Each structure stands twice: as structure tokens, then as C-alpha cells.
Amino acid sequence: MTAETQIQTVEKLIAPLLVDDIFLVSIKIKPTNNFKIYLDADSGLGIEKCIKINRALYKVMEEMGLYPDGDFSLEVSSPGVDEPLKLLRQYKKNIGRNVEVTTNDDEKKEGILKEVTDETIIIEYTEGKGKKAVTVNPVISFNDIKQTKVLIKF
Incomplete structure (x- = not known):
């Protein structure tokens, strides 16, 4: 699976988890199947929401068996203040x-x-x-x- 395909798959899986005013900013993937997912929300995004989405997404990815040996990791956060605006x-x-x-x-x-x-x-x-x-x-x-x-x- 190419990095692009992996990112598209994760985009589809995370979409139903983005409730209220939360939206996806970007997904980056490192060679070790480490997904860095940046989310934001119109009203601000607290750490609790990031943790909740991280756990839910991890569970879905695990159940789908995308990485049979559990050989992946997720980091869900809001873009830092030093990150340029993208959307x-x-x-x-x-x-x-x-x-x-x-x-x-x-x-x-x-x-x-x-x-x-x-x-x-x-x-x-x-x-x-x-x-x-x-x-x-x-x-x-x-x-x-x-x-x-x-x-x-x-």
C-alpha cells in the first residue's frame, strides 16, 4: 500500500469521527506507519477530543486489520501555533x-x-x-x- 493510499484510507475512516465543528487539516505518514493527524475545530480543539478520536480511530484500524501485527501508531493533535494555516x-x-x-x-x-x-x-x-x-x-x-x-x- 502506498503512503497516498494509506492516507486516503485513514481519511475515510476518520471522517465519521469528526463530530460537531471538528475538521481534518492534514495527515502525514512517516516510514514506520506513524500517522500524524492534524485536526482543528471552529470553537477550538481540546486535548480530550484528540484523545477520544485517536482511540476510536486506532480501534477501527485495528479491527480492519490494516496492519496485521499492530505495526502502526497514531498521533492526533491540533496544528501548533507555528504551523501555517492550510484551509x-x-x-x-x-x-x-x-x-x-x-x-x-x-x-x-x-x-x-x-x-x-x-x-x-x-x-x-x-x-x-x-x-x-x-x-x-x-x-x-x-x-x-x-x-x-x-x-x-x-
Whole structure:
């Protein structure tokens, strides 16, 4: 079974376990059949939900006998704050937060995520200082975005 086939199988198996507002962000697989599954939820994803889904998915995979010797492992978590946003739903969930957008030409823009559509985002930041300060709201196409990270300020 190729890694791609394995990931597709796990995607099908996990789908019924994603209740409420929980959604799949990505699945990665390491050579030792170690599945790293990243989930998120519109209202935030607690560790308890990750553990519950991990146990349920493990049981289903074991019962199906995908890995006869139990030769697989699962890690179910939400993407860390250092993980870039991947899905439109993640962008929408983070409206109002500080983000750093890196465009395809490696230009970085930092600002508050104001609006998200199917094709674009709008961020807001201030250019200039003092009396010359101007608030700008550039519209950035998803096609022009290399990555977007949420910035956590302390």
C-alpha cells in the first residue's frame, strides 16, 4: 500500500469521527506507519477530543486489520501555533487575530486578519508613524500567498 493510499484510507475512516465543528487539516505518514493527524475545530480543539478520536480511530484500524501485527501508531493533535494555516476554514476561524502573510515573492506583511472570502483575504495594518500613519487594508489573493501564520503576542 502506498503512503497516498494509506492516507486516503485513514481519511475515510476518520471522517465519521469528526463530530460537531471538528475538521481534518492534514495527515502525514512517516516510514514506520506513524500517522500524524492534524485536526482543528471552529470553537477550538481540546486535548480530550484528540484523545477520544485517536482511540476510536486506532480501534477501527485495528479491527480492519490494516496492519496485521499492530505495526502502526497514531498521533492526533491540533496544528501548533507555528504551523501555517492550510484551509479556508482555518483562515475564517482566525479572523481578528494578528497574522504574518508571506507572499510568493517572499514579501512579508503583518496585520490583523479582517476578512476572508473564497479567493482572498484582507489584512489591516498601519504604515508610517505619527501624523503620517495610514491604515491600509490590502486584499491578498490566496494564489499569491506562500504561507500565513498566526502571530501570538505576549
